[in-house]
Amino acid sequence: MKKVRMTKKKNIWNLCKIEEIGKEEFGKRISNCMEKNKKEGENSEENWIRMQENITKELIDYVKGVRKKKPWVTDAMIIKMKERRQAKKRMDEEGKRKYRKLNKELSSECEKVRKKWLDEQCNEIEELEKTGKHEEAYRKIKDFNGGGGGAGGSSKCIERAGREKNCLEKKHLEGGKST
Template sequence: MNMWFRHNKRRLYTWKAQGDGYQKQIDFILVEEIYPNGVNQVCGLPGADIYSDHVLLKLELEIRLKKIKRARTAIKKWDLEKLEGLDKEEIRLKLEVKMGTNYDTFPGVEDKWHRLKSGIKRRAKKPWIMQEIIAKMEERRKYKQLNNDEGRKKNRKLNAELRKETDKTRIEWLEKECKEIEELVKKEQYDLAHKKIK
């Protein structure tokens, strides 16, 4: 694409030899056949401060992305008509049996909320993040909200601890995964090894 546009000679060369100033156009930007009309400009930036004898190339590209229409999923509606005529106490007892809780033991809304919150474990996005790390993150969040010297100091300390711990657990997890892949390759179970690598 950098051969399509007319520019000053200074903007065309991409490599300059040391000393004698010998210049050549040896670096190119390749674009797929479907995009050439979207390229507005390609030129060299000889003034760019980079540690190389090559010149930085700049490409200005304008792409219109196609909007993908997604099928809407049907929203399930509750059939409330089935509840009419049923005894509320009977429904409450059935729900308690299914959920395994007895709400008479929790008098306040706050107690119910804390019971529910403690029952739900935060699910980590990364497989190597352990429950201890999540607990430390929660602790850090508390100190992050404190806008004083003690809060900032504790937040910095917990941040450093978290970084060390996450790095350590990530490396341990990666080593474990690599060993498992090596074992699968030794056993010539290439399909499982490939699946694990993916």
């Protein structure tokens, strides 16, 4: 049997926050940190390693990572997911019961929020079509479908008047359900 190893998570930096702080301000913070930790008699290799550590430390402090998530997932849902994960780790009956309860709540909440989000997307695309902003509507459809130019049901959403709602949902469900 093959042993599966967990890979270490890579840090994803939200570099837009550097723009908010300002590049000069961020540079000053790193320079100040370098001055505090300056040591006499260091060779260039040690200096380089220390500089990398200081930059990483500043990034962790001021430019927190971004969690990739579906657009409809809220912060409350993420907290519930963490609670569910903790409950799953517990091996007793109470943990199992709590996990099942949280899992049911989370799946129903995700489904409701996802459907609401899909309705909003469809309505926004229809509104763009009604106002004659076809390029924006098609760009939105392309973004929604992942930007791929394959055979998709993207035009179905525009033609949905009088038919069942959320044709975008059909396209999404083909890709699989994930929260």
